[in-house]
Amino acid sequence: MSAAAEVRGRLTLRGEPGYEQARVGRVFNARKPDRYPAAVLEVADAEDVVAGVRLAIERGWAVSVRSGGHSWAAWSVRDEALLLDLGALRAIEYDDATGVVSAGPATMGALELAPFLTERGRAFPGGHCATVGIGGYLLQGGQGWNGRARGWACESIVAVDVVTADGEHLRADARQNSDLYWAARGAGPGFPGIVTRFHLQTYEAPKAMWHDTWSFHLDDAEAVIHWLHEVLPALDPRVEPVMAATRLPDIPLYEGVEHPGGTVLLLHATCMADSDDEAEALLAALGTCPVLGRELGHVTGPTTVAEESVAQTAQNPEGHRYAVDCAWTNASADVLAPLLLDIWRELDTDHSFSIWYGWAPTRQLPDMAFSVEGNVYVATYLIYTDEQDDALYRSRVHERTAAIARDGGVGVYLGDTDFTARQDRFLDPEHYARLEQIRAHRDPAGRIAGYLTADRDGLNVHA
Template sequence: MDLTSLQRHCRGVMAQPGDPAYLSMVQGNLWNQLLPERGPELVVRVEDEQDVIAVLRFAREQGRKVVVRGGGHHWCQPTLRRGGILIDLACLDQVLRIDAEARTAIVQPVVSNRDLLAALQPYGLAFPSGHCPQVKVSGYLLGGGMAWNQGVWGAGTESVEAMEIITAAGEKVLASREQHADLFWAARGAGPGFFGVVIAYHLKLYPLPAAILGSTFWFPLAQAGAVGDWISELAPTLRPSVELTLFLLQAPPPLQAAAAADGGVVLMVSAVAFADSDDDGKQQLAALEQPVVPPLSREVATSLSFPTLFDLSGSLWPEGHRSRVENRYSTASAGDQIRAAAGFMATAPSPTTLVFFTVFTGPAAEHDPTNTSYSMHGQVYGGPSTMWLDPADDATNIEWHEACTAALRSYTRGSYIGETDFVRRPASAVEAYLPHCWSRLADLRTVHDPDRVFFDLFEALGEDHHPSAS
């Protein structure tokens, strides 16, 4: 590929196969170390919006397709295609503006969840960020955004007020509810299938909760189903400001002996209250203090903060692992799903593997699909996160993951585009949207990218994984 014309107009670093920097630029910022054997003809780490425009115009001239990478955290590696041009936004990592009085912020796409909330905290403000500290706002907000305090603040993308987008035609637009509204609707949920490059997000902010309190209970695996039933019945009676999650995972060291007969696995119930005061938080969590069966251990109403929450979440999904993840929405009881997963967890081949289910609290409410393309919902959300280190263990862990996922699928109604493996099961991408939203996304792609400059969700992907690629 002759890069002469692109080099005249683009200041960013670029590499082709065979160049010394190519492999590190293509794979270096990927979260999942289970790496596929596919890659672009050209990767460009852009420095600014003019670079993005230059790459898009070059791609059109050369008849090449493009794909965009923000943080590289998506589990199934959709930014790795067979051929084409990868636009890497890694340099666009700044919080551009915070207006404390208006409670708004403008951020570039590769600001992490942790860094965003750290920047807002001195102003007494917060944003419904994602749970994992390393995840960048780009893919998180494009996919919908499973948020902290989602019951009150909503999904992350619902607090995006505008987006600065470079279109397939190489033009910069400001998309919002008032202008370019259909593009704005599509961007808030299309995930890796979006047909534009978002270079800045305009965010609505919220007062930082005055208190964040958490309660944690550990139960024997044999009682997991009964606890899941209890949680499912209790959740609608709790305030939406309580975040309630069940984890099947390896027991902490003090409980390992008690869990030895179950392969070291316990059920952990985590409840986090976002409150107006410590007393308010304790009141929100009080109903959990009378569990249906005695716990092995408990910690009740401990004081937390967003940095602490990020540390806890980060410890559950550690860096540097090979991973398969499949999280889905369900209207079935958490107890039924826990029972289906419990037998698998007792034989999980990796100690870092877990299965989790978030049970949404407060009255059930369906999402309004006229607001965002992010449209799938359910009262329970979760699934297996299969994580391991040794490439020699790939086959064993993948087989376990696929069996556990299959056992849970009958309880579910749809996927979340940011945490589903649509490379190996394309139907899961379709299942991330209500049918008319999926159709509308396809129609808008034709309108906004008629020449198909951007790869769609399914183009130029493959299923083969080669441990040597890592």
């Protein structure tokens, strides 16, 4: 029997009706790529992934993978590959005895996993945006709620179920297939297999989650950046401070204060703690800003992941085109502030925004593929609707981010990259070499499409 006959999901070959929808219908970025898979298999279940890999072997196709479809650069859409769309793999199960939740890779972190766990009094460091799939998110690291205290989300993976490049379905954890378990925590699209299920350690839900949100004129940004660089290293890790240059009108404003128009600076910190009093006390560390009294507004109090997700969704609308880039940096405020202001002053569409995310102090990471982080994370999201603006916004975001990478930059977080436009280091060189060995051993024919890059030799080279 031919492998195609064993497939139970919907298989759409290039040229057949429904192909375009299957190719890019679930890609979040409205800037759809000019790449054309040989076929798309919307799998029926995990075993169908095995059938799909066998089909790809039979036809001589590479294999690409889609879980939630949120990769900015649409890594899942690859020329002449069989695209395995795992959208149906979203079942969630929880084991009360171990606190381990297992979930399919297309499960949406904040929209599906978080409420499921909240009902059970549990939590997991899911992504900030409601609809991101856990598949791509976890494989590349996972920067989620409470990340400074809880670490990268992938640190909470206890096992993965994987279909290998030769079609074997196996479990990888600390005891068996531990090379794949190591790679599943940070390799991102370079993972040499297809994860059909994640097994994740959950935690007792925090008793209190608070936010503390200040709005400032952009003219005060330099002072705020300098001050945050001073307080960050000693800031309790349960506090996550993010500065966002944003143009959305919905910001805290004191009564009688009008939005100044254009770009403003939000300082938005969240905190997970054991009580409301403790959360309030931890956030009080942000009450020492030198330009206090000049703020446009300030709101603090209890919040929830669900409420925060609403704001994230408003900032990241569907149906828009995105040009995105990021950099980890250990630069001083003196170096970084003018570079950030170059980006922030240039924002010129309603939804475009750019963040300074305080991550320090960095810590010794567990032994896993993920291995590059810095004191501060800078990411810029240029969001627009007109295809004619692609060249403008893409060159702008990558050139501006390259300037940050050049002066104190230590690399990138895979989740906000597009290596077809700008490459930088994402793994420690030794980790990258180990990953390459694992890939060569597990996928000698190079069946899994892997990193999407304009320059294969420049992969993981520090800019």
